[in-house]
Amino acid sequence: MEMMLSARPPFSLATVVNSHGWVQLAPFTGPDDENGFDYVLELTSGRVISFHVGAAEGGVCVSLAGALTEAERAEVAPAVTWMLGLDMDFRDFYTAVGHEPKLAHVAERAQGRLLRAATLFENVVKSILTTNTTWGGTKRMALELVNTFGVPLPDDPQRRAFPTPARLAAADIETLRKTARLGYRAPYVLELAQRVASGELDLEGWKTAVLPTDKLRQRLLSLKGVGPYAAASLLMLMGHYDSVPVDSWAYKLVSYEWYDQQPVGRAEVEKAFADWGKWKGLAYWFWDWSYHHSLLDGSVLPEKP
DNA sequence: GGTAGACCTGGACGC
DNA sequence: GCGTCCAGGTCTACC
Numbered sequence: 178m179e180m181m182l183s184a185r186p187p188f189s190l191a192t193v194v195n196s197h198g199w200v201q202l203a204p205f206t207g208p209d210d211e212n213g214f215d216y217v218l219e220l221t222s223g224r225v226i227s228f229h230v231g232a233a234e235g236g237v238c239v240s241l242a243g244a245l246t247e248a249e250r251a252e253v254a255p256a257v258t259w260m261l262g263l264d265m266d267f268r269d270f271y272t273a274v275g276h277e278p279k280l281a282h283v284a285e286r287a288q289g290r291l292l293r294a295a296t297l298f299e300n301v302v303k304s305i306l307t308t309n310t311t312w313g314g315t316k317r318m319a320l321e322l323v324n325t326f327g328v329p330l331p332d333d334p335q336r337r338a339f340p341t342p343a344r345l346a347a348a349d350i351e352t353l354r355k356t357a358r359l360g361y362r363a364p365y366v367l368e369l370a371q372r373v374a375s376g377e378l379d380l381e382g383w384k385t386a387v388l389p390t391d392k393l394r395q396r397l398l399s400l401k402g403v404g405p406y407a408a409a410s411l412l413m414l415m416g417h418y419d420s421v422p423v424d425s426w427a428y429k430l431v432s433y434e435w436y437d438q439q440p441v442g443r444a445e446v447e448k449a450f451a452d453w454g455k456w457k458g459l460a461y462w463f464w465d466w467s468y469h470h471s472l473l474d475g476s477v478l479p480e481k482p
Numbered sequence: 483g484g485t486a487g488a489c490c491t492g493g494a495c496g497c
Numbered sequence: 498g499c500g501t502c503c504a505g506g507t508c509t510a511c512c
Contacts, residue, residue, distance in 0.1 A: 309506040314491065360490035365507090404507045425505065 178244050182254060183236040184263040187287035190232040193261050197462075199292045201316055202303055203323040204339050216260075217330055218295055219338035220252055225328045227336060228253065236263060242332070259384065262290035265416065270456050279465040288463045293414050297380045298373055299339045304411050305362055305369075305402040321357040322366075342380075345370035365402025383415070390417040405443075409458070418458035421450055430466055 191212035194200050200207050200214050207214030213231035220226065226249075228241040239257050258264060267289030274280040283289065294300045306318045326344050327337030345353075345366065353363035372378040383396065390412060397408040409422035421427065423446045431449050432441045446461075453460035 305507095307506090309489085309504085310491070311493080311505070313493090314505085317492090354490090358491070361488090361507090362490080402507070406506060 178241060180239040180245075180250065180254060181233055181236060182239060182257055182263055184261070185266055186235075187284065188236065188263070188290075189287040190230070190237055190261070192287050193290045193292050196288070196291045198312060198315075199294065199303070202294075202319040203316075204327065204337060205294075206336075216295070217327070217336050217338045218253070218256065219328050219341055220249055222249070223328075224249070225330050225338050226253075227330050227333070228257075230257060230261070237261065256295045260293050260295055262293070262416075265290055267459075270418075270459055273456050274453065274460055277460075280460060280463060282465065283459075283463050289459060291414055291462075294339065296339075297384050297415075298342050298369070300414055301369060301380065301397075301400065301403065301407075301411060302345075302366055304407040305365055306359070307410070308362075308402070308404070308407055318357065318359055318362075322359075325352065325357050342370045342373035346374035362402060365400075368401050390419050393417060394420070413458045413462065419455045421446055421458055421461045423447070427461070430464075434466075 191208075194208045194212050194214055199205065204217040205214055206216075209215075211231060213229060215227060215229050217225065217227045226241055226243075226245075228239050231238050231240065237257070239253065245253060267283075267287075270289055271284035274283060294303060302322070303315070303319055306315045306322075310318075322345075323337050323339055326340035326348055328340075328344070330336045330338075340348075348367060348370070350363055350367055353359050353367055357363070359366060369378075369380075373380050383393070386393075388396075393415065394408050394412060394417075397403050397411050398405070403411070406422055406424050409420045412418075412420055413422060423443050427446050428441055431446045432438050435449055436445065447457075450457040450461050
């Protein structure tokens with residue numbers, strides 16, 4: 178079956194899918210040749226489905242094998258809408274930064290939306306998996322979590338959904354540590370899963386809670402394993418852009434852009450984007466760093482243009 | 483409030 | 498093949 182979902186313009190599926198690396202983390206697969214992706218989801222009924230999201234006129238087309246009940250459609254449509262931020266509006270962002278040459282491209286490319294996993298729980302776990310490791314390590318840990326604890330698709334058991342809080346809450350710490358190879362992150366993920374599964378923590382309720390950024394940041398920082406960087410990344414995913422997710426990469430970029438490759442700290446990174454106010458996170462994220470890309474493989478930096 | 487050291491894994495490197 | 502070192506954020510203890 179197919180389900181059409183409209184997006185608030187301007188919208189580009191390719192831009193969202195490639196907004197960061199989430200599409201490379203299980204249970205996402207993609208992007209495909211047309212910048213669509215597949216995703217495996219365990220519905221609240223326990224049924225596991227796989228769907229494909231592709232570009233369509235004015236939005237996206239969600240396609241999957243078989244049919245969905247009315248209730249399942251009412252679960253999948255908002256999930257995909259959330260994942261892609263289909264209802265988000267970035268016109269104020271474009272107006273605010275349009276005069277900056279390094280951000281002049283954002284409106285034309287419909288940048289602003291960041292790809293999200295279906296649940297905030299999955300996004301928080303994956304954010305913990307990005308800390309203190311390489312991107313390759315993050316991909317490995319996400320895949321191990323899915324393969325070890327996720328429920329398989331009935332018609333393709335090789336593919337599994339991201340484990341629900343209840344499934345991870347029931348996990349053995351040593352399996353998390355040694356089989357999923359989360360290392361010291363294992364107790365953080367287990368505690369988070371147990372708090373959500375027990376009902377103590379209404380993480381999904383945070384998606385729609387109307388809270389000032391500082392309050393939301395405090396909540397995120399209260400989660401074990403979530404520090405300043407992960408909290409700032411999650412705030413971005415939740416539509417709060419008034420902080421910069423400062424990691425070691427941010428130091429390199431800002432050092433090269435404004436400090437003649439001298440060592441910089443958090444303060445310098447924040448200062449560099451302070452003028453962008455409530456858009457500073459997006460300004461950092463979509464800044465034209467194109468001539469810095471050689472940093473990624475550790476090769477020598479090119480001359481600044 | 484700031485700082486040092488531990489945490490865990492994978493990869494790079496030297497032998 | 499083995500051992501050592503290092504990168505990558507967060508936590509805890511301590512000042």
